[in-house]
Amino acid sequence: MIKLLLLVLLFFVGYSFIQTLFPSRSKGPKSSDNAKPEGEQMVLDPQCGTYIPLSESVKANIQGQQHYFCSRKCRSQFKKKH
Numbered sequence: 029m030i031k032l033l034l035l036v037l038l039f040f041v042g043y044s045f046i047q048t049l050f051p052s053r054s055k056g057p058k059s060s061d062n063a064k065p066e067g068e069q070m071v072l073d074p075q076c077g078t079y080i081p082l083s084e085s086v087k088a089n090i091q092g093q094q095h096y097f098c099s100r101k102c103r104s105q106f107k108k109k110h
C-alpha cells in the first residue's frame with residue numbers, strides 16, 4: 029500500500045514538474061513576434077564552429093544553401109573555400 033502511495037506521489041511530482049517545463053499553451057505556440065524570446069534559435073557558423081543567435085547572424089546563400097555566420101569575415105572566408 030505504501031508503494032502505491034509513493035507511486036501516486038511520484039506521478040504527481042512528475043506531473044507538476046512537466047507543467048513547469050511546459051507552461052500553459054494559451055499563448056499559442058508561435059508567438060515569436062514578442063520581444064526577443066529567450067529560447068532563440070541558435071545557428072552554427074560552419075566557418076569557425078561558433079553558435080550564434082539567428083537574429084545576430086550574418087546570412088549568406090551559397091550554392092543554394094542558406095548559411096549563417098558570426099561575422100562577415102567568416103562569411104567571406106567560407107565563400108573563398110566554396
Ligand SMILES: [Zn+2]
Nearest residue numbers: 073076098102
Ligand atoms: Zn565565425
